Amino acid sequence: MGSIDFRQSAPTVARQLIGATLLLHEVGGVIVETEAYDQTEAAAHSFIGQTLSNSVLFGPPGRAYVYLAYGMHWCLNIVCREVGHGAGVLIRALEPTSGIAVMKRRRHQTDIRKLCAGPGRLGQALGVTRALNGKRIDARPFQLEAAEIRPKVVRGVRIGISKETARNWRFGLRGSAFLSLPFPGHGA
Numbered sequence: 001m002g003s004i005d006f007r008q009s010a011p012t013v014a015r016q017l018i019g020a021t022l023l024l025h026e027v028g029g030v031i032v033e034t035e036a037y038d039q040t041e042a043a044a045h046s047f048i049g050q051t052l053s054n055s056v057l058f059g060p061p062g063r064a065y066v067y068l069a070y071g072m073h074w075c076l077n078i079v080c081r082e083v084g085h086g087a088g089v090l091i092r093a094l095e096p097t098s099g100i101a102v103m104k105r106r107r108h109q110t111d112i113r114k115l116c117a118g119p120g121r122l123g124q125a126l127g128v129t130r131a132l133n134g135k136r137i138d139a140r141p142f143q144l145e146a147a148e149i150r151p152k153v154v155r156g157v158r159i160g161i162s163k164e165t166a167r168n169w170r171f172g173l174r175g176s177a178f179l180s181l182p183f184p185g186h187g188a
Contacts, residue, residue, distance in 0.1 A: 003146050004017060004144070004146050006061035006080045006081075007061050007081065008081070009036075009080070010038045010080050010081065010088060010089055010169070011036040013036070013080040013089050014034040014036040014089040014169065015034075015153055015171050016146070017031050017034050017078070017091070017171075018032065018034060018147070018151050018171050018173050019146075019150075019151035019173060020144060020145060020146050020147050021143070021145045021147075022091065022094065022143070023098055023099075023142065023143040024126045024127060024128065024132075024141055024142055024143075025127065025141045026098060026099055027098060027099030027102050027103060027125070028097070028098055028099065028143075029116065030094060031091060031094055032093050032094060032095050032172060032173040032176040032178045033093035033170070033172045033179050034089050034090060034091060034170070034171050034172075035089065035092055035158045035171070036087075036088075036089055036090075036169040037077075037088055037089070037169070038086075038087045039057075039085060039086035039087060041163075041164045041167065042164050043158065043161045043162075043164040043165075044057075044086065044087070044088075045065075045067065046058065046086020046088075049086075053067070054067075054086065056079060056133055056134045057086040057088050058083070058084055058086045059079060059083060059134065060079070061079050061080045061081060062078065062079065062080075062136060062138055063078070063079045063134055063136060063137060064076060064077070064078065064133060064134065064135045065077040065079050065088050065134075066128060066129070066130055066132050066133040068130070069120060073120030073123055073124070074120075074123040074124070074128040074130065075120065075122075075123055075128070076090075076091045076119070076122065076128050076132070077089060077090045077091065090119055091122060092118065092119050092170070092180050093117050093119075093172075093178055093179050093180045094115075094122055094125075094126075094178065095116075095173075095176060095177075096112055096116055096125070096178075100112065100115070102127075103115045103126070106124055107124055107125050109121075113177050117178055117180045119180075121180075151174070152174035152175070153173065154171070154173075154174045154183045155171055155172075155183075156168055156172075156184065159180070159181055170183075
């Protein structure tokens with residue numbers, strides 16, 4: 001399928017990331033769920049404008065934007081669009097394929113389906129920390145490989161937010177057992 005162009009809109013990049021392989025220090029797997037966010041809508045961290053804590057979202061595309069959710073979960077996003085436009089894609093879930101023993105130890109979890117099913121779980125399993133904020137997603141310690149074949153993608157509303165809840169900017173791999181939550185009406 002080729003490479004992923006992070007200069008595109010957040011929903012386009014979010015869809016293209018489904019089926020891609022993402023590793024952090026050789027630990028990770030296949031991206032099975034993403035959500036798109038753009039500064040034009042109130043659910044985005046960039047909606048309020050550029051601040052010290054969200055400044056990476058306004059920087060070069062293809063960088064990691066890492067934030068702490070609920071005071072305890074490091075979440076991994078990938079910046080997209082152009083410099084100066086705050087947009088990103090939240091990596092919501094992975095199908096673990098590499099470093100599974102490490103992920104199980106980090107998460108104190110034996111059920112492989114629950115290792116990376118949700119952005120907080122994914123962050124813990126991969127060892128995401130604030131130190132990764134601003135790092136290139138296509139260079140060490142990350143590895144990102146686009147899907148070789150176009151996967152079947154389902155689409156629905158984003159979850160876990162209270163603003164802009166009607167946007168169909170959540171994307172998932174059809175039929176995946178590794179999603180954070182099913183997509184209503186899609187059986188996955």
